[in-house]
Amino acid sequence: MDRTTESGHPAMDLRSRRRVLLSAMLGNVVEYYDFGLYGTLAVIISRQFFPAGDGTAALLSTYAGVVLSYALRPVAAMVLGPLADLKGRRFVLLLTIAVMSVGTAGIGLLPTYAAIGIAAPIVLLFCRVLQGIGASVEYTTAANFIFEHERGNRRNYLAGLSVASTSVGPLLATLVSYLVITAMPTAAFNSWGWRIPFLLAIPMALVGIYIRRHVEETPQFRQMAELAERSKVKQTPFRTAVRDHWGAMLRAIGLGAGQRVGSFVIQAYFVTAMVKAGFAESNALLASILTYAVGPIPAIWGGKLADRYGARIPVIAGYGLFVLLTVPTFLAIGSGSLPLAVVAVVAFTFINNFVGAPLTTAYVMSFPAEVRASASALNYNVGTTALGSTAGLIAVWLFGLTGTNATFGWYMTGVCVVSILVALFAMPAAVDEQRRQSIAEA
Structure with a gap:
């Protein structure tokens, strides 16, 4: 007998499931390539697109571009999230990868400040806005695409693959x-x-678009579209999400707060911190390569543990380690020892990715299918904008104020404490659903 999904549609064969995973994950690769590149080359970008003479001011302006692109993401999520609930997950995934890549390629084509003056940073910020619009719903819609194509019995593991x-x-x-x-x-x-x-x-975007054009829409969305067509009732997913699910969105934001800050430290600040600490740019980039090389391992491991034992254990363990080790991480960067700094940033990345899978499940699966894209896009982007996008700017400002990155470490430690409290007392039920299903089946 053929297996069926929770929505009653036939389950996909292995080849189709792999194609779905590849299409969703490739979009994440493009998104994080785009944004990781900007953070990795932030010092160089500041020299190319801003006036010479004040390196700190130029670097702050560069990170302001990060903040601006993310400040617009909740606004973009209010449009693209409901669009995914109304027009389809696949439709929006094709749109996001195209817009993101136009913004990134645009930066590579821009004239510098030396060539066109003040117009250079203005156009640079416009490209960042395009990146932000495209990326606003990419991650949550891609995760939703994976979840809705599967039977739902290994959500945190699949979320780990996404992370x-x-x-x-x-x-x-x-x-x-x-x-x-x-x-x-x-x-x-x-x-x-x-x-x-x-x-x-x-070329990365062209490959992603090709693959996404050759996967089917999710069974749950097709079922929703059929019901909406028969009922003739106007669908208002964004309004419904805000009215009926605001509490779940706040819990998801609080639960992910520490990891949102940690992710942007990895993506947009570690290279800068090491360069400012006196390490060569090539050594800082090499350390960054190591953090991303080990990143997938804890993400998948954390997802498997969350499915088996429940989400609280990996989430609280990960945030607990952040509380203990975040300040020492930044002290290690400022120590002048390259081996010590590299070990510190790799360990930091391991912890950050370890908690990523259950957090992704909470961002997306805390909401019913008819508002899932709207609610997940909004909670993810509000948290990312308010906490993640400002991390690099706050870090640079605190360093200029105190002369040490340890001050920013204390800031992040406080944010992680908030996330621990949410995990202890307000954990979204969706992240523990697989554990309850496994117990019931046993």
């Missing part, structure tokens, strides 16, 4: 940057070589 793919994009971004920096003369890289990593987003 793992977010390490591949920055790994590629950092590896490409490292190879270009080390292979080219410094003058050539500063003149035009820095553009190469940004332009590589074009």
Whole structure:
């Protein structure tokens, strides 16, 4: 007898399931390549697109571009999230990968400040806005796409695969940057070589679009669309999500707060922190490569543990380690010892990805299918904008104020304490659903 999904549709064969996973994960790779590249080359971008003379001001302006692109993400989520509930997950996934890549390739084509003056940073920020719009619902819609194509009996493991793919994009971004920096003369890289990593987003996007065009819409969405067509009732997913599910959205934001900060430290600040601590740019990039290379392992492991034992154990364990080790991580970066700094940033990444799977499940599966894309996009982007996107800016500001990155470490420690309290007293039920199903089946 053929297996069926929870919605009553026939389950996919193994080949189709793999194609769905690949299509969703490849979009994550492109998204995090785009954003990881900007963070990895932040020091270089600040030299190219902002006036010379005040390196700190230029770097702050570069990170302000990060904040701006993310400040618009909740607004974009209010449009694209409901669009995924009304027009389909697949439709929006095709749209997001195209818009993201246009923004990234645009940076690679822009004239510098030396060529066009103040227009350079303005157009740079416009490209960042395009990246932010495209990325606003990419991650949650891709995770939703995976969940709705599966039977639902291994959600955290699948979420772990999704988190793992977010390490591949920055790994590629950092590896490409490292190879270009080390292979080219410094003058050539500063003149035009820095553009190469940004332009590589074009072929990556074309591959992603091709694969996504050849996968089917999710069974749950098709069923919802059929019901909506028969009922003739106007669908208002965003309004319904805000009215009926605001409490679940707040719990998901609080639960993911510490990891949101940690993710952006990895993606957009570790390289900068190491360079400012006196390490060569090539060594800082090499350390970043190692963090992304090990990233998939804890993501998948954390997902498996969450499915088997419940989400509270990996979430509380991970955040507990953050509370203990975040300040020492930044002290290690400032120690002047390259081995110590590398070990610290790799351990930090391991912890951050370990808690990622159950958090992804909470972001997406805490809501019913008819509002899932709207609610997940909104809670994820509000948390990411308010806490994640400001991390690099706060870190640079605190360093300038105190002369040490340990101050920012204390800031992140406080955020992680909030997430622990949510995990203890307000854990979203969806992340523990698989454990209850496994117990019931046993």
